[in-house]
Amino acid sequence: MRIGYDAKRAFHNKTGLGNYSRSLIDGMCRFYSENHYFLFNSKPSVLYKAEGLHVQEVLPSKGLAKKFSSLWRTFTLNSLAHQYNLDIYHGLSHELPFGSKKGKTKWVLTVHDLIFIRYPHYFKPIDRSIYTYKIKKACRKADKIVAISEQTKRDLMEFLGIAAQKIEVVYQSCHPQFSQTVDEEEKRAVQKKYQLPTTYLLQVGTIETRKNLLLTIRALDRIPTNIHLVVIGKETAYLQLIQHEIAKRNLQKRVLLLHSVPFDDLPAIYQMAHIFIYPSRFEGFGIPIIEALHSGIPVIAARGSCLEEAGGPNSRYVDPDDVEGMGSAINDINTNNVLRSTMIKEGNEYVQRFNPKNLAEDLFNLYKSI
DSSP: OEEEEEOHHHHHOSSTHHHHHHHHHHHHHHHOTTSEEEEEOSSOOSSOOOOSTTEEEEOOOSHHHHHTHHHIIIIIHHHHHHHTTOSEEEESSSOOOSSOOOTTOEEEEEEOOOHHHHSGGGSOHHHHHHHHHHHHHHHHHOSEEEESSHHHHHHHHHHHOOOGGGEEEOOOOOOGGGGSOOOHHHHHHHHHHHTOOSSEEEEESOBSGGGOHHHHHHHGGGSOTTOEEEEEOOBOTHHHHHHHHHHHTTOTTTEEEESOOOGGGHHHHHHHOSEEEEOOSOOSSOHHHHHHHHTTOOEEEESSSSHHHHHOTTSEEEOTTOHHHHHHHHHHHHHOHHHHHHHHHHHHHHGGGGOHHHHHHHHHHHHHHO
16 A cells, blocks of 8 residues: 655654654654655654654645644645545544545545544634634535544544544554653663662653642642652643642642653653552553553542543553542552552553554554555
8 A cells, every 4th residue: 555644743843743753754654664654854853763664754845834833734635645645644633635536546544533622712812713624614514533442442433423434443552662661771871871769650741730640749748758650741830839739838848840751761750669659630641651551650649531441451540630539549559568569560551452463453454444
């Protein structure tokens, strides 16, 4: 097959949608190398280079297209899919190019979440309107929609009225580096570089209201003082509230906030953590949970969205407003070595369902079906 991807996020986003795009493209190129892959990229980047026998990056070639690359992505790619004789064009981040269908190309759309519809107060009105317009248009055009969780599939049916048979759930994977054991020398170097405490909880994700870091901060009062908290994430205005709460509770020596951690250091930080915490109020899936399970650490997450799908039955879940419940969950794992060992073992077995080979096979079967 000749398969095209909207690869903007793969080439330009370091986290989130970028990780999803890179993982998906790399998996397909690795396990189905007989296909021809065309990666449509709106402007040059040094962040990513796909490897494979038949992989071609496609960039705007003319002056105006280069200057207005976002318009090239939105309006020109529809014609390019026909010109490149694509069997499949897959929009990896909620969008498909505008324009009517041409030729034999089938259109696939990945939808990660509908948070901007479910929780509109997290978004500016103009952004919410643009996102809603684009996703409705893309869903109408798509021959098949990939939802990254059962939760997202339910949301597509509830909020946009999409028929169940048009939606296929294909989960996400994470970078294979998280399942590779980091040697002790490298761990010591990373520990020294960031001055990591001996025993720490780890929370990873943008420091914003929805990620609910405030719950973890407030739970620190309920656990032993030798347990610290390490937070890795991009800062937003929500950070001011977090810093105020840390100061109010006199927790400055127990909380370490890191905002710019290179990817190569993350596996070591994960693997040295005592427990991984992910109390987000709502997610499309929750890749950091997958990273944590691969890293061999227990997970505590918030219930109420799709995090149970990512963490499996042997992770622990608390209400996103339950400070006492979060503290109790941490203490249970901290004091019960049998529970901790069971969570690690069962978590490692559960996370194998998200390995890149299985997910590439699911996606390839979807492509063949249309």
